[in-house]
Amino acid sequence: MKTLTTGEIAKMCDVHLRTVIRWIERGDLKGFKLPGRGNNRVRPEDFVDFLNEHGMPIPEEFRTDHPNRILIVDDESHIAKSIQRVLKGAGYETIIATDGFSAGAKLNSEKPALMTLDLSMPGMDGYGVLEFVRASDEFNKIKILIISALDEDHLQAAIQKGADAFLQKPFANSDLLKAVEQLID
Secondary structure (H helix, E strand, O other): OOOEEHHHHHHHHOOOHHHHHHHHHHOOOOOEEOOOOOOEEEOHHHHHHHHHHOOOOOOHHHOOOEEEEEEEEOOOHHHHHHHHHHHHHOOOEEEEEOOHHHHHHHHHHHOEEEEEEOOOOOOOOHHHHHHHHHHOOOOOOOEEEEEEOOOHHHHHHHHHOOOOEEEEOOOOHHHHHHHHHHHHO
């Protein structure tokens, strides 16, 4: 696990190095001294806790949620781009993954608040992605909106496996926006 130096924290908070050392000495910021030289180090989670407690902005690299970010998972690029166009037009930040494996990688790097998920994809299908997400401590809070042309039975099966809602293809853009707004809010 990487720890943060007082200099790194000072730069991120735009304060003097001595201010960070005082925060640690007063116990406001939880830190520890390295043996030998006595330099202070802070665990990233303690730094984020400190920022939250003091109402300070959290740097992007420490954000664990992106309330406006949506991962679109669909192997048909024209459908994914259509969903993206509607969501971007409504002010959402979007990322596209065209298969289940790249969806897993993008979940890890992008930390979206919501994922739209097609069930019928080659390789790892939508059910596999759904099971992976719901079994993961890191990702299981992500809202999942199934968007599929499969019948009602398949869509209900996805809900039983942990999806939050579904839209059947074809769908109206207004229905997509309404479903996303309900899940994110």
